[in-house]
Amino acid sequence: MVESEAGEAVLRFVNTHADGGGRPELFGTARGFADWAAGHELLPPDVVVTESDAVAARELRDALVTVLLAHAAAPAPGLPDAEKYLEQAGARYPLVAVIGREGARLRPAAGGVPGVLAGVLGAVAEAAQGDVWGRLKACCNPPCHFGFFDRTRNRSGRFCSPGCSSQVSMRAMRKRRKDAEMA
Numbered sequence: 451m452v453e454s455e456a457g458e459a460v461l462r463f464v465n466t467h468a469d470g471g472g473r474p475e476l477f478g479t480a481r482g483f484a485d486w487a488a489g490h491e492l493l494p495p496d497v498v499v500t501e502s503d504a505v506a507a508r509e510l511r512d513a514l515v516t517v518l519l520a521h522a523a524a525p526a527p528g529l530p531d532a533e534k535y536l537e538q539a540g541a542r543y544p545l546v547a548v549i550g551r552e553g554a555r556l557r558p559a560a561g562g563v564p565g566v567l568a569g570v571l572g573a574v575a576e577a578a579q580g581d582v583w584g585r586l587k588a589c590c591n592p593p594c595h596f597g598f599f600d601r602t603r604n605r606s607g608r609f610c611s612p613g614c615s616s617q618v619s620m621r622a623m624r625k626r627r628k629d630a631e632m633a
């Protein structure tokens with residue numbers, strides 16, 4: 451479990467893509483995105499969700515996955531574009547500060563789908579206030595790229611699971627063997 455509600459909210463959103471190994475793309479259609487959002491009580495089931503909403507959700511998610519790959523020191527060639535996208539998304543999906551005696555939180559300024567996406571940005575902003583953001587990473591085993599919380603003391607975690615870690619070492623071992631045979 452991630453020791454942060456905000457971190458969990460970010461992982462819930464990013465871990466919705468297909469991985470080529472059985473996990474399906476959840477945001478592939480308007481219906482899929484609407485079901486996901488309703489399932490997490492982020493949208494009432496009767497809200498109209500369009501295909502372009504699903505595209506917006508995928509774009510935001512993929513930009514976040516790119517940043518999480520960079521956190522894991524994986525090659526993330528799309529990083530400058532992803533950061534630019536996220537900056538623009540911040541203007542498109544505004545947040546308001548709700549301040550009280552107990553603390554302050556960022557809440558979506560709008561409802562509907564823009565509100566769901568703003569909520570994700572708010573969770574990122576909250577995670578970034580503490581130690582959580584840099585520990586949210588995407589698995590370096592392509593095409594898994596699943597988000598996880600790196601609990602290692604020195605922030606050296608690169609894989610979502612021991613399975614992904616051993617797949618990558620097996621691949622590297624096979625490549626070394628092949629390279630040696632060719633030499």
Ligand SMILES: [Zn+2]
Binds near residue numbers: 614
């Ligand atoms: Zn993985």
